[in-house]
Amino acid sequence: MTAALRPDLAIIAANVAPGSRALDIGCGDGALMVALRDERQVDARGLELDARDVSSAVARGLSVVQGDADTDLASYPDRSFDYAILSQTLQTTRRPDAVMAHLLRIGRHAFVSFPNFAYWRVRLSLLWGGRMPVTRSLPAAWYETPNIHHLSIDDFRAFVRERGIIVEGAWFLAGGSLTSAAAANVRADHAVFLLRTGSDEGDH
């Protein structure tokens, strides 16, 4: 089952502690939640904007609430989940910084995955083509992409460093396979980070 997961989701699924509680923000039709539930006995809940995806997820027996990461995270209490997961959604939010703050407030740990806008193919497309890139990981044209806050791996590294957020793990993907952290900002098309807030040590 995990084999069929999108590569970033497979990394997350493999690194969530069995029997834990997880909130999947932007859970789509619940593919990751099913893997977490069935393979790691995780009590998984989801939040998803698209009504058809929510219906599909609920029809699979999952607990998923239709809502918007930008506006509907406030009702979740602090530390109410072991993991808050945000996969390929950060770059679609209106206020990624506020969403990140909620993520680290709700979850003791947070998984964040996103497409890397500094990937070399993206750079080439902009540098030589002079056009906004349309690649396998950024497949939509500028006028129809849901991605409104493009970021690079180095942007994200700086973001967490400035906020004192602790990086507990990082995985970098190129064409669906793991690649090294060295030069990941150029060589990786996707990144997955496992984070926790730096403000309260040792509560997990």
Added chain:
Amino acid sequence: MSEDQRYGLARHAILPGPLALDGGGTLAPVEIAYETYGTLDARGSNAILICHALTGDQHVASAHPITGKPGWWTRMVGPGKPIDPARHFIVCANVIGSCMGSSGPASTDPATGEPFAMHFPVITIRDMVRAQAMLLDHLGVAVLKAVVGGSMGGMQALQWAASYPERVRAALVIASAARHSAQNIAFHEVGRQAIMADPHWRGGDYYGGRPAPAAGLAVARMAAHITYLSEAGLTEKFGRRLQARPDNQDGAKSFGFDADFQVESYLRHQGISFVDRFDANSYLYITRAMDYFDIAEEHGGLLAFAFRRTPTRFCLISFDTDWLYPTRESRMIVQALNAAGARASFVELSSPYGHDAFLLDMPEMNRVADGFLRANGA
């Protein structure tokens, strides 16, 4: 078990009570008209209680005895449906206060031997639920696999989860709310005043062959019916089209006060056909119960406290054109459930038909309901 006279269609139980009521009084005995479909399994784990709406009844999947129409929720309940007598033991009971066989204002007051009329105690949604719990005790149902309802039925489902969390595994709440808004109360007050303004109402004392306040009840129904539909739905169905006449197929303005417009004719029909099957005093009592409904009130004003540490799974469904119990009401419940750490699902479905959508053919609603009810087995 099929030999058991407690189970089947058109059942009627007289429970000794007493039923302690939120208003302070008691009701004894408690009569409950109900139906069951399917068979309670050996572990008693497949019972589903269906709660009906304001003017609904126990005939959820069987023909109505007066109108002869099929059950009011055959799209959700029946063979191959999300709630299926082949898999579930299904119970649907007429709420107390109503007029389809359960204790209500038309019932005989044991103290006087006369109909209660306005001496029937004012009841609440929680009182209705308490009566249902007594019925389930009578039926040998300790735990509900699910409690399911739309509109006022959804209020009962929420109240069930709040009052008896250990008896409810799952609650499916459709097109409903955790409290009545000022606008909800306002529309109900229009209906009640229409009934009370009818000279036949006579302070509620019209039983025993006297004419019922049919005109008032019909107006109440007409006003309420508008709230069940969306403006777009009304426009699509009727627009400004005129009602056909014997002398003019296309209709004509009468320059009088006949039902010139199709929408007028439709509403008059809704009002007139309603009075044949519903008691005006019951309409007063049940609308009152809905207006008093506010689950947060009994929990210090915080809805999340009503569901603290709840073991119940919840699923809420709203419809985008429902302005009677709009999506924000469901969302408010979901936020409270999130705050309480409850396992909750919520989806707003799209329908042009307003509040009534929950009674109509909605494949997406059935898909969600089926998945929700199948989760964690059976």
